[in-house]
Amino acid sequence: MSFKGDLEDLPIVDVIQLMHNTKTSGILFVRGRKGESQLTFKDGYIVGASHLNNSLRIGEVLLSHGYLTEENLEKALAEQKSKGDQRKPLIVTLIEMGLIDPQDAYVGLRALIELVLIDVLTWISGTFVLEPSRTVSEDTFAYYPEEIEREINVDVQSILMDALRVFDEKLRDGEIVMEEDLEEIEEEEEPGMEITADLLGLDNLDTIEKKVRGVHAALSDPTGGSRQSEEGVATPIPVGRQQKSKAEKSPSIVAKLNEFISTLPSFKSTPEVATAVLKYTAQVFERSLTLVFHNGQLVAEKSVGIKVPKDQGASGPLGFRIPLDATSMLGRAVKTTNLQYGLADEYIEKMLYDKIGSPANKSMLLLPIKRHGKTVFLIYADFGAKEPLDVQIELFDMLADQVSLALECGF
Numbered sequence: 001m002s003f004k005g006d007l008e009d010l011p012i013v014d015v016i017q018l019m020h021n022t023k024t025s026g027i028l029f030v031r032g033r034k035g036e037s038q039l040t041f042k043d044g045y046i047v048g049a050s051h052l053n054n055s056l057r058i059g060e061v062l063l064s065h066g067y068l069t070e071e072n073l074e075k076a077l078a079e080q081k082s083k084g085d086q087r088k089p090l091i092v093t094l095i096e097m098g099l100i101d102p103q104d105a106y107v108g109l110r111a112l113i114e115l116v117l118i119d120v121l122t123w124i125s126g127t128f129v130l131e132p133s134r135t136v137s138e139d140t141f142a143y144y145p146e147e148i149e150r151e152i153n154v155d156v157q158s159i160l161m162d163a164l165r166v167f168d169e170k171l172r173d174g175e176i177v178m179e180e181d182l183e184e185i186e187e188e189e190e191p192g193m194e195i196t197a198d199l200l201g202l203d204n205l206d207t208i209e210k211k212v213r214g215v216h217a218a219l220s221d222p223t224g225g226s227r228q229s230e231e232g233v234a235t236p237i238p239v240g241r242q243q244k245s246k247a248e249k250s251p252s253i254v255a256k257l258n259e260f261i262s263t264l265p266s267f268k269s270t271p272e273v274a275t276a277v278l279k280y281t282a283q284v285f286e287r288s289l290t291l292v293f294h295n296g297q298l299v300a301e302k303s304v305g306i307k308v309p310k311d312q313g314a315s316g317p318l319g320f321r322i323p324l325d326a327t328s329m330l331g332r333a334v335k336t337t338n339l340q341y342g343l344a345d346e347y348i349e350k351m352l353y354d355k356i357g358s359p360a361n362k363s364m365l366l367l368p369i370k371r372h373g374k375t376v377f378l379i380y381a382d383f384g385a386k387e388p389l390d391v392q393i394e395l396f397d398m399l400a401d402q403v404s405l406a407l408e409c410g411f
Contacts (some may be wrong), residue, residue, distance in 0.1 A: 003130040003394040005254075007032070012120055013160060014254040015128060020044040021261045022398045024132060032126030037116045048089065049113045058090055061112050067104035068094065075099060117160070118167045130394075256283060257395055264406040274377050275302055275314055277369065277403055284391060285365065286310060286384030289356065291322070292377045293334055298322040301377075305384055306356050322351045333366040334375045339400060340366040341393050344382075352380065363388040367396055371407040 005015070012030060016039070019028065023044035030037050035055075040048035049058075059077075062068035076094045080087040087093070091109060094100040251259075260280050267273045274290050281288045282304040289306060291298040300318035307315035325331045328347035333340050344353070344362040353359075364382040368375045383389065 002132070003392065005128055005392070007123055007126040007128065010128070010252045010254050012123075012128060013164070014252050014258060015130070016117075016160065017258050018254050018261075018395075018398070019130070021258055022402055024130070024398075026130055026132040029129045029131070030120050030123070030126060031128070032120075032123040034119075034123070037120055039113065039116060046113050047109075049109070049116045051112060051116045051119065056112065056115065058108060058112055062094075062100065062104070062108040065108065065111075067108055068100055072097075072099040114162060114166070121164070121167045253284065253392065253395060256280065257399060260399070261402050264402060267406070270371075270376060270407060271301075273403060273407060274369070277367070277379055277399070278302055278304060278314060280399065281365070281367065281379050281381045281396075282310065282314075284389070285381035286386050287356070287359065288379060288381040289318070290377055291330075291380055293324075293375050296324050298324060298330060298334075298378075300355070303356075310384075318355070320355050329366060330378075333368050333378055337368045337370040337373070337375050339368065339393065339397055341391065341396075359383055360385050361388050365391070365393075365396065367400055369400055369407070370404045376407065 007030075015028065018024075019026075019041050021044070025042050025044075026040075028039045028041065030039070035053040036050075037052055038048075038050035039046055059068070059073050063070065063073060072094070076090060076097060076099055079093055079097060080090065088096070091100075091105045095102055095105055257280070260276065263276070264273075267276065274292075278288050278290050285305075287303070287305040287310075289303040290301040292301050293299075298321065300320045300322070302314045302316065303318055304310055304314050307318060322330065324334060325347050326335065329340055329342075329345045330348060330351075332338075342363070344364050348364070349358065349362075359382040361383055364380065367379040367381070369377055369379070
């Protein structure tokens with residue numbers, strides 16, 4: 001299921017960190033007026049990149065910094081060509097042929113990814129599309145998310161920190177400009193201003209530590225102290241200069257999901273997790289209700305916007321019970337453990353709305369949370385007296401996956 005959005009509404013930094021936090025594999029396409037750039041993820045780590053319609057390739061980066069010779073590049077390209085559709089990414093080919101040191105390959109790939117990130121950070125408008133587990137075979141350097149035999153993983157948190165630091169420094173010094181400012185400059189100056197490796201300070205790659213980072217590498221604290229992140233625990237990162245309208249923007253729903261995922265290891269019980277999921281859901285929907293599955297029934301627990309006004313937060317247990325009908329939407333959600341979003345069926349109208357009142361529109365969400373493959377509880381949510389909004393259902397799918405994983409591994 002693809003995940004789409006607008007850069008004005010969902011900052012790209014939030015989306016990239018979400019990919020990392022949820023250990024997603026796939027291709028993130030970012031499109032703006034300059035063209036299209038891509039970031040390739042494997043289990044939440046960046047393993048490949050494409051800069052502005054392949055305007056800069058990994059081979060060029062490695063050549064420019066002396067990590068690769070023209071002769072060896074030609075050898076690797078010839079090997080790729082001979083393999084046809086079975087060819088491997090260029091970096092993998094170079095390493096397997098012994099034509100480049102793996103650490104040099106890592107540094108070059110990291111430089112290309114950082115270049116892509118810093119460029120995209122200047123985009124005020126545009127769109128993104130995440131294609132989970134998609135393969136890319138047409139270019140010569142992107143990795144294949146589903147079948148990577150040899151990986152060079154770039155830690156997302158680390159490279160975002162570095163990219164944002166360089167971005168802020170260059171923006172402060174006037175060496176790069178935001179897209180909205182660039183439009184004004186282009187009216188006065190010649191077009192063709194291009195963000196290059198030299199301009200971004202990436203030409204001195206020899207000063208970058210040549211170390212292939214491990215899983216969940218610790219992050220440096222920019223204040224001078226040291227901050228360690230436990231393995232398996234997402235660490236929130238500063239996001240540099242934010243794109244804001246004249247009125248201060250509130251955090252995006254993606255940023256809130258990142259924050260929620262980072263708190264999962266701190267929960268000590270299933271009821272605590274259920275309340276947290278209920279509150280997150282209430283940030284999108286007007287009414288939310290926790291239904292616990294027990295002995296063939298759904299038991300109504302805490303709610304938001306039903307017993308008391310939404311701004312008062314979660315209320316105490318409602319206590320009523322709903323017998324489970326296997327043919328109803330509730331029954332299918334519990335049995336399949338799959339999210340459902342659509343119009344409420346007659347069973348929900350009869351058994352649930354009779355207790356909590358009918359919403360103005362029957363559009364609703366059923367979000368099952370499972371443990372060891374079986375539904376433990378589900379969240380019901382609707383828009384109450386308001387009109388339905390566009391909902392990024394994919395985010396709730398990610399949420400359910402992360403919560404279910406926490407329940408299985410945490411306690």
